[in-house]
Amino acid sequence: MVKLIPGKKGSGKTKLLVSAIHAAAGSSNGNVVAIQVGKSLNENITHSVRLINIEDYAISNYETLYGFFAGILASDYDCTHVFTDGLLKIAGKDYDKAGEFFGKLSQISSDCAELVFTISADENDLPESVKKYFAK
Numbered sequence: 001m002v003k004l005i006p007g008k009k010g011s012g013k014t015k016l017l018v019s020a021i022h023a024a025a026g027s028s029n030g031n032v033v034a035i036q037v038g039k040s041l042n043e044n045i046t047h048s049v050r051l052i053n054i055e056d057y058a059i060s061n062y063e064t065l066y067g068f069f070a071g072i073l074a075s076d077y078d079c080t081h082v083f084t085d086g087l088l089k090i091a092g093k094d095y096d097k098a099g100e101f102f103g104k105l106s107q108i109s110s111d112c113a114e115l116v117f118t119i120s121a122d123e124n125d126l127p128e129s130v131k132k133y134f135a136k
Contacts, residue, residue, distance in 0.1 A: 030080035099129025
């Protein structure tokens with residue numbers, strides 16, 4: 001299941017994400033992964049969560065990011081949650097490609113993981129292909 005936390009810069013998306021990461025780490029019977037740009041989450045996340053600095057993997061667009069996620073999900077059947085902070089910083093600001101990306105991820109994650117993303121954008125600027133993934 002794909003969930004999206006949208007909002008402008010400074011609106012509290014990362015705080016919501018960190019809370020969700022801690023809740024998942026406390027309740028999951030499997031592995032929890034957090035993907036970040038740089039090391040912004042290092043001090044806020046419990047040691048039981050696998051932190052990944054996406055800058056270490058030369059990811060620069062939605063196609064390579066999809067392959068990265070497919071690899072995580074294919075290699076770890078015990079992965080219950082993958083949290084990603086700063087989607088647009090990682091893969092670019094093409095909202096239509098983001099919608100396609102979420103659609104492809106939904107197909108491979110339906111039975112194995114909850115995928116949560118923050119996206120720094122005004123909700124009104126996003127197309128319906130992205131809005132349908134807003135976290136409720």
